[in-house]
Amino acid sequence: MASKLDELLEQGPIAINIGVQDFAESLQNQGAEVVQVNWAPPAGGDPELIELLEQLL
Amino acid sequence: MTTGYIIRKNEYHDSVFLMRVGRRLSEHKGVLQAAALMGTEKNKGLLAEIGVSGAEISAATPNDLILAVQAENQQTLTAVLENIDPWLHPDAGRAIRPAIRTLDEAIAHQPHSNVAVISVPGAYAAREAQKTLEHGLNVFLFSGNVPVESELALKEYARERGLIVMGPDCGTAIIRGIGIGFANVVRRGPIGVIGASGTGMQEFTTLVHRAGTGISHAIGTGSRDLSDAIRGISFLSALDALESDAQSEVIVILSKPPGAQTLEMLAARILRCRKPVVACFLGLRKDLPVANIPYYPARNLDEAAGLAVQIATGNPPPCFQVNSPELGALIRGERSGMMPQQKYIRGIFAGGTFCYQAQQILQDDGIVVNSNAPLEGNRQLFDPMRSVEHTLVDMGADDFTAARPHPMIDPSLRRERILAEAQDPQVAVLLLDFILGFNSSADPAGELAPAIVEAKDKARRRGGYLSVVASLCGTEEDPQGLEQQVKRLEEAGVVVFPSSARAAMFCARVATKLREGSYGE
Numbered sequence: 001m002a003s004k005l006d007e008l009l010e011q012g013p014i015a016i017n018i019g020v021q022d023f024a025e026s027l028q029n030q031g032a033e034v035v036q037v038n039w040a041p042p043a044g045g046d047p048e049l050i051e052l053l054e055q056l057l
Numbered sequence: 058m059t060t061g062y063i064i065r066k067n068e069y070h071d072s073v074f075l076m077r078v079g080r081r082l083s084e085h086k087g088v089l090q091a092a093a094l095m096g097t098e099k100n101k102g103l104l105a106e107i108g109v110s111g112a113e114i115s116a117a118t119p120n121d122l123i124l125a126v127q128a129e130n131q132q133t134l135t136a137v138l139e140n141i142d143p144w145l146h147p148d149a150g151r152a153i154r155p156a157i158r159t160l161d162e163a164i165a166h167q168p169h170s171n172v173a174v175i176s177v178p179g180a181y182a183a184r185e186a187q188k189t190l191e192h193g194l195n196v197f198l199f200s201g202n203v204p205v206e207s208e209l210a211l212k213e214y215a216r217e218r219g220l221i222v223m224g225p226d227c228g229t230a231i232i233r234g235i236g237i238g239f240a241n242v243v244r245r246g247p248i249g250v251i252g253a254s255g256t257g258m259q260e261f262t263t264l265v266h267r268a269g270t271g272i273s274h275a276i277g278t279g280s281r282d283l284s285d286a287i288r289g290i291s292f293l294s295a296l297d298a299l300e301s302d303a304q305s306e307v308i309v310i311l312s313k314p315p316g317a318q319t320l321e322m323l324a325a326r327i328l329r330c331r332k333p334v335v336a337c338f339l340g341l342r343k344d345l346p347v348a349n350i351p352y353y354p355a356r357n358l359d360e361a362a363g364l365a366v367q368i369a370t371g372n373p374p375p376c377f378q379v380n381s382p383e384l385g386a387l388i389r390g391e392r393s394g395m396m397p398q399q400k401y402i403r404g405i406f407a408g409g410t411f412c413y414q415a416q417q418i419l420q421d422d423g424i425v426v427n428s429n430a431p432l433e434g435n436r437q438l439f440d441p442m443r444s445v446e447h448t449l450v451d452m453g454a455d456d457f458t459a460a461r462p463h464p465m466i467d468p469s470l471r472r473e474r475i476l477a478e479a480q481d482p483q484v485a486v487l488l489l490d491f492i493l494g495f496n497s498s499a500d501p502a503g504e505l506a507p508a509i510v511e512a513k514d515k516a517r518r519r520g521g522y523l524s525v526v527a528s529l530c531g532t533e534e535d536p537q538g539l540e541q542q543v544k545r546l547e548e549a550g551v552v553v554f555p556s557s558a559r560a561a562m563f564c565a566r567v568a569t570k571l572r573e574g575s576y577g578e
Contacts, residue, residue, distance in 0.1 A: 003219030005298045008171045008195050009274055012233035016163045016194065018185055019176030020071040023199070023238060026495040027174070032235045035163045035170070038156055039177055039185075040069035045097070045119025050184075 058089065062104075062125040063138045064113055069095065069120050070145075071176065076462045078124075082144055087133035088126055096121040097178075119178075160188055174237055175224075176200055182225060183207035190215055190222070197237050198224030198279065201455075205286050208279070212290040221294045224279040228255020231262060231275040238277075239465060241494035242534035246271020247369045249305030251295040253280050253312035256408030257339070257358060259492060260530045261311055264362035264556060267532065268374040273304040285316030289323055300330055307368045308334050309361055313413065314341040327352050333368050337361035339414050340432050357414055359558040379562045387552065388566055391486075394522025399485040400571045402426070402564050403478045404449035405471055407464040407501075408557070411490045411528070412451040415561035419447070422565040429454055444478060447568070449488070465497045468504040475505065479512030479523065485571055486524045487512065488564050490557055493531025493542060500537060502529075502545035509549045524567060525551045528560040 002010070015034040017024035024036040043049035070078075075093040082091035090107070094100040096117025104114060109125045117123055124141060128134040137144070157163050164170060173189035175182060179202025186196050190211065198211075203225035215222045223230055229252070230237040234245045241259055243266035252258035255277060262272050276299070278291040292310070299305045308330065315323060315338065327334045328351070337355040353368070355361035359377065367373040378384070402419070406412040409430060416432040425434070429441035430451040438448060441456040452464045452471055464471050471489075478484050487509075491501045498504060509525050516523035527546055531539045546553050554560040 003294075003298065004171070004193060004195055005219060005221045005294055006301060008221075008232060009298055009302050010233075011171055013235050013237060014167065014169055014171045015174050015237070016160065016167065016170050016172075016189070017174045017176075018160070018189075019174075019199070020073050022073050022496050023174050023176060027235065027237065030235050030495075033167060033170075035157060035167045037160060037163050038069075038158050040067070040158075041119045041178070041181060042184075044067075 058127065058129060059131050059134050060109060060125070060127045061134045061138055062109055062111075062114065062123055063141060064096070064117055065122040065124075065141075067120050068122040070122060073462055073466060075122075076467055078144055082124070082126060082137065085133075085137065087129045088137065089129060090127040092123075092125045094123055095119050096123050160185075160192065164192055170194060172197055172232075172237075174199065179203055179225075183211060186211050186222065187214070190218070190220055193218070193220070195220050196222045196224070197230055197277070198222060198227055199238055200224070201226040205281060205284075208281060209287055209290075212282075212287060216290050216294055221276070221291055221298075222279075223277045223291065226281075227277040227279045229258045229275065230277045231258075231272055233274065236495050239492070239494055239496050240275070241266070241530070241532050242536075243532060244271030245273065245304075247273060247304065247306035248309060248365045249273045249299035249302060249307070250275045250309040250311065250365075251278060251292055251299065252276070252310075253278050253282055253292075254410040256490075256492060256530070257311045257410040259494060260358045260408075260411070260557060261309065261362050263530055263532050264359060265366060267555065268362065268366045270366055270370050273302060274299065280313075283312050283315035283319050283323065285318050287319075289315065289319045292323065293326060296326060296330065300332055306332065307365050308332050309365050310334065310336045310338075311358070311361060312338055314338050335361050335364045335368070339410065340417055342433075357418065357558045358410075359556050377559050377562070379559075379566060384563065384566070388563070388570060391522075391524040391552065391567060392570060394517075395485055395524075395571070396482070396519070396521040398483050399516075399521050400568070401444075401481075401483050402447050402449070402486045402488055402568050403444050403481075403484050404488040404561075404564075405474050405478070406449065406451050406488075406490050407453055407471065407492055408490050408530070409451045409453050411557040412449050414558060415449055415488065415564075418558060418561040419449075419565050419568070422569055424565060424568055429456055444481070450474070465492050465501075468498060468501065472505055472508045475508045475512050479515040482516075482519055482521065484516075484523065486526055486564050486567055488560060489525065489527040489551075490560075491527055491529045491531075491542060491546070493529070493535040493537040493539065495536065497537070500542075500545075502542040502549075506545055506549040509546075509551060513550055525549070526554070526560050526564055526567075527551050528554045528557040530557065
């Protein structure tokens with residue numbers, strides 16, 4: 001059975017880009033499908049709050 | 058001179074975007090210095106070092122944007138800080154998609170997605186990667202600074218589900234002709250490659266392209282994958298996939314030496330592989346632990362590319378002759394203006410693998426070097442900022458990239474280092490690398506050429522001659538254009554080679570001749 005990695009090689013990248021927007025732009029310029037997530041640090045970047053949220057979810 | 062800053066609450070931008078904003082601001086008339094960064098503790102510390110501090114800065118969070126500007130006068134400062142939007146969004150409206158803030162929204166928007174490309178700060182990277190794996194996506198994890206235990210957990214989770222984690226610290230992949238991260242425009246073809254090093258894969262794929270054939274897929278694994286802590290989980294997944302991939306006829310493995318147990322396991326897997334395997338373990342000084350396995354060992358990236366091309370096409374590419382009369386004449390020419398005290402090579406690398414490979418090549422010629430990333434048998438540089446005798450520096454290492462983009466994007470530190478090396482009258486050769494392709498600097502040669510000319514001038518004013526030798530990794534189809542970049546460097550007096558190995562071999566020859574004491578004949 002084909003794995004998800006086999007599928008990726010067969011189809012080419014259909015990407016969700018989380019972070020540096022340039023990476024999404026270069027994928028798009030090469031004709032790949034890509035969605036950019038405008039990411040920001042969770043919980044305002046407060047490590048204690050992030051840990052607390054992880055435990056709650 | 059006056060300094061000021063502005064803080065935008067809850068406005069997050071990535072570091073590459075911010076570097077560009079900072080650079081645009083710095084180039085504005087009347088602005089002496091500018092920084093655009095997020096309010097992390099590290100960044101706030103950097104601002105304090107240049108005298109920018111205050112209660113608002115102390116209170117800023119990693120989600121808050123800080124723009125700090127030092128200007129010639131108050132008028133310029135006010136003009137910049139009161140009208141900051143055009144600096145932040147000079148090309149407003151270029152946004153790729155409607156604003157999407159979460160992974161769930163992205164998947165709803167594009168439900169057939171098959172890979173997540175993640176480049177968030179290291180502290181958040183494993184969390185984001187785990188979420189995307191849970192949604193059944195393969196992961197290309199560009200972020201560094203991910204703890205090894207998180208890497209192992211992510212990779213085990215992925216492997217059990219038929220997914221791959223390329224990374225962490227993965228710079229390059231080419232999947233079905235589409236480059237992810239730092240990648241060059243190369244022809245599609247019969248050679249599949251798996252690599253622990255991004256620049257190593259860039260060099261390999263461009264050499265294959267320039268030899269007239271092409272790449273089926275290039276799969277990055279992250280630099281630690283073949284350590285005994287990770288046991289090659291992503292390498293094995295990639296090897297399985299390339300073995301069943303119809304287009305891949307030859308499989309190439311590029312890495313530093315694997316951990317002892319992992320090497321044994323990998324050798325056993327290569328033994329079972331139905332396709333020919335070329336393996337280049339840079340720095341490995343012994344044979345694989347399993348005897349008579351049907352693989353082709355390569356000592357460097359050029360050899361790996363040559364072997365792969367030969368197997369795939371039946372025609373070996375022309376061999377590099379370091380002892381040819383033409384190169385001999387070039388070496389004599391470079392040495393001819395040098396003074397007796399000029400004897401050392403200083404390598405200032407953007408690509409970590411190029412730094413490593415050059416050390417191996419110099420070592421083969423009996424040249425011991427100092428480095429911030431020393432190969433076994435070489436010396437650890439006491440202070441990465443200061444060269445001693447023969448020194449090769451990996452400027453992409455953590456010593457240099459904390460709170461600033463990689464030297465493949467941001468040339469400023471390499472520029473400073475070139476000028477610093479030029480102060481030392483004992484330096485004979487500067488060895489540089491230039492890497493083209495998607496997401497690299499738009500004009501790597503043009504950005505360093507003025508510093509190279511200045512460095513050569515300094516040596517000339519002392520009565521000597523500074524040889525500058527460079528390799529250029531790229532193809533004519535890359536956004537920067539190979540030929541144009543070569544021309545720019547040659548105009549600055551640089552001896553340009555088409556690969557890092559060749560440039561290092563040339564430097565080794567020059568240094569050996571200098572050691573033998575033959576100057577300027």
